[in-house]
Amino acid sequence: MTRKMRNRQDRVEFHRILLLVAVLFCTHYIQAQKEPQYTQYMYNIGGFNPAYVGTTANPEISTMYRIQWSGIPGAPRTLRLGTNIPFSNEKMGMGFNVINDQLGPMSQTYLDLAYSYQFNISETAKLSFGMDVGGSLLNVDFSKGTFENPFEPILNQENISNFYLTIGAGMFMYDENWYVGVSIPNFLTDETYNQEVATVIEDRIQFNFIGGYVFDLSENTKLKPAFLINYIDGAPLNANLSANFMFNEKFVFGASYRFGSAVSALAGFQVSNPIYMGVSYDYSTNGLGEYNSGTPEFVLRFELGKSGGGSNNGKSKNSKGKPKQIDTPRFF
Secondary structure, three states, X not given: OOHHHHHHHHHHHHHHHHHHHHHHHHHHHOOOOOOOOOOOHHHOHHHOXXXXXXXXXXXXXXXEEEEOOOOOOOOOEEEEXXXXXXXXXXXXXXXXXXXXXXXXXXXXXXXEEEEEEEEEOOOOOEEEEEEEEEEEXXXXXXXXXXXXXXXXXXXXXXXXXXXXXXXXXXXXXXXXXXXXXXXXXXXXXXXXXXXXXXXXXXXXXXXXXXXXXOEEOOOOEEEEEEEEXXXXXXXXXXXXXXXXXXXXXXXXXXXXXXXXXXXXXXXXXXXXXXXXXXXXXXXXXXXXXXXXXXXXXXXXXXXOOOXXXXXXXXXXXXXXXXXXXXXXXXXX
């Protein structure tokens, strides 16, 4: 056997082992890590913090598709569809999210309905509280894939198909050029332990912390550094840092870094007043970088009811001339 053939065989075997390890990890921790991973989290805040859903200037619909570790068979795929609907009283909002996360033989679908209420804490700053109620549909079909390895007896069990009720909450505080927030996707950890599948899944509360600040570098240039931190007791901290530039309120370019995991490039374009398209690409900085061709992620957002008039320097005004909601830049 030539050296090239041996390297190819070793690579295939590594893919199999990696997929197995990922399946084992996720069957143990899929409930613990409630939120699928995103690089363009700044365009997906409503997906993990229900307090955000009433803070947009106009109703919006957004979709996101992420291809994790492209080139590795059975690697994660995530699809999200979400809505943010602010009410006309400028105090309340609603949102709906559907997220499908796939990894090898496992598929999990999250559905939730979110509600938020906000009030002014200063002349321009607002504080929003939100709750969401929904469920998680978990399906694991062990007949999918071939697992030729010493751990195969662990997978020799019946398929999993279960539904879990989820109740989450969040807080989101913001002004014209900054925001901070914290959220918990699900409080009902005891519910999972009481289920038949509790021997496979261990549930723990996850905390999400997010924040950002928009700097006006010039009349047509803005810079926004931001962070997202996911914390689960007993699991490694997942910390993301990013910096995005916006030019002429149309073009977005930036980069992000996920500690110990990946470095990313981001770009976006405001195709028209209601339509924004974004793309990002992750390069793995850990050992996986040798075995995958990166992680692309795509975002498409429709902002409903957005007028075609001129810009207000990124600030939407109400009848009293005070800032209404977050309008442009659409960093948050």
